[in-house]
Amino acid sequence: MIKIQNEHLENLAQNHYRAITNYLSIKKIEKWNAQIKKDFSSEYNLEKLLLAKPHELRELKRIFKGNKEDYKIFKTYYNYLNSYINTKFFLLGNDGFSLAKFGAEASDSETKRVDYNAYKLVKDLNISTCPYCNRGTIYNLQKSKGRTSEIDHFYPKEKYPYFAISFYNLIPSCKVCNKLKMENEIEIHPYERGFENTNFKLKIKDSTFYHSVNGFDLEFKSEDKKTDNQIETFKLDDLYQNHKDIILELIQKEAIYNESYSDELLTQYEGTLFKNKEDLQRLISGGYVSDDEIGKRPLFKLVKDISEELRLI
Numbered sequence: 161m162i163k164i165q166n167e168h169l170e171n172l173a174q175n176h177y178r179a180i181t182n183y184l185s186i187k188k189i190e191k192w193n194a195q196i197k198k199d200f201s202s203e204y205n206l207e208k209l210l211l212a213k214p215h216e217l218r219e220l221k222r223i224f225k226g227n228k229e230d231y232k233i234f235k236t237y238y239n240y241l242n243s244y245i246n247t248k249f250f251l252l253g254n255d256g257f258s259l260a261k262f263g264a265e266a267s268d269s270e271t272k273r274v275d276y277n278a279y280k281l282v283k284d285l286n287i288s289t290c291p292y293c294n295r296g297t298i299y300n301l302q303k304s305k306g307r308t309s310e311i312d313h314f315y316p317k318e319k320y321p322y323f324a325i326s327f328y329n330l331i332p333s334c335k336v337c338n339k340l341k342m343e344n345e346i347e348i349h350p351y352e353r354g355f356e357n358t359n360f361k362l363k364i365k366d367s368t369f370y371h372s373v374n375g376f377d378l379e380f381k382s383e384d385k386k387t388d389n390q391i392e393t394f395k396l397d398d399l400y401q402n403h404k405d406i407i408l409e410l411i412q413k414e415a416i417y418n419e420s421y422s423d424e425l426l427t428q429y430e431g432t433l434f435k436n437k438e439d440l441q442r443l444i445s446g447g448y449v450s451d452d453e454i455g456k457r458p459l460f461k462l463v464k465d466i467s468e469e470l471r472l473i
């Protein structure tokens with residue numbers, strides 16, 4: 161629903177790959193390179209599999225001709241990644257790139273080592289809300305044996321064990337979405353796009369809409385099958401019906417802050433209480449307004465879509 165945005169994504173993916181290969185022996189990496197070439201195509205190897213972008217994951221899924229049982233070990237590697245106690249996964253240099261091999265002589269710059277595990281993966285992505293629902297928060301705390309946040313496998317690891325540790329297959333999500341998705345497959349990959357063209361819409365039912373949530377309906381549908389499938393998988397339509405109280409507040413604000421009152425406030429307070437008109441609009445709608453910021457707060461796509469429909473922003 162919300163696209164995952166991070167300007168350091170490529171570096172984070174590289175860190176992930178290096179941490180995993182640092183854990184594996186050279187002999188094992190060679191073994192996996194040969195296996196992957198055989199099961200996918202000669203142009204692929206472990207590095208390409210772990211760093212495959214969403215469109216490459218689709219391609220790899222299509223061309224796979226091996227035995228998926230052979231890749232079940234990748235699920236074990238994922239468990240290592242998840243566990244705080246498996247220290248061999250932690251050995252990244254302090255710049256995240258120069259690898260300090262376990263037991264090897266480390267130069268001064270490499271002595272301060274950076275931990276790497278699934279907790280760090282989620283932390284570095286710096287996501288505040290679940291990309292699938294924009295309702296649940298990503299609450300990431302380190303525990304003695306792992307972390308509090310969830311990671312969903314975009315392509316389920318039971319069906320596609322060969323993607324179990326691929327960076328772009330690992331999606332931080334809320335508990336509810338992770339549970340609802342389970343083995344279901346969805347098509348809109350949060351590293352590629354969100355629901356930019358699908359908006360929440362109001363349907364006024366009767367004159368009580370100014371003071372009652374029963375006076376209006378909330379609709380969240382699209383003409384696009386992929387989006388509808390995702391709305392259905394995560395029960396987003398039902399889920400958001402529980403938040404009609406927020407919409408009611410926006411409807412009331414729209415009535416209070418009409419154009420003449422907004423102009424009055426601007427004349428009186430521009431430059432003192434708020435910087436400009438955009439700042440006032442931000443204040444009225446209750447938060448962020450730009451597209452790249454809607455993932456920062458829960459329910460903000462809902463607030464943004466309805467605020468736009470009501471011309472609050």
Ligand SMILES: [Zn+2]
Nearest residue numbers: 290293334337
């Ligand atoms: Zn969620």
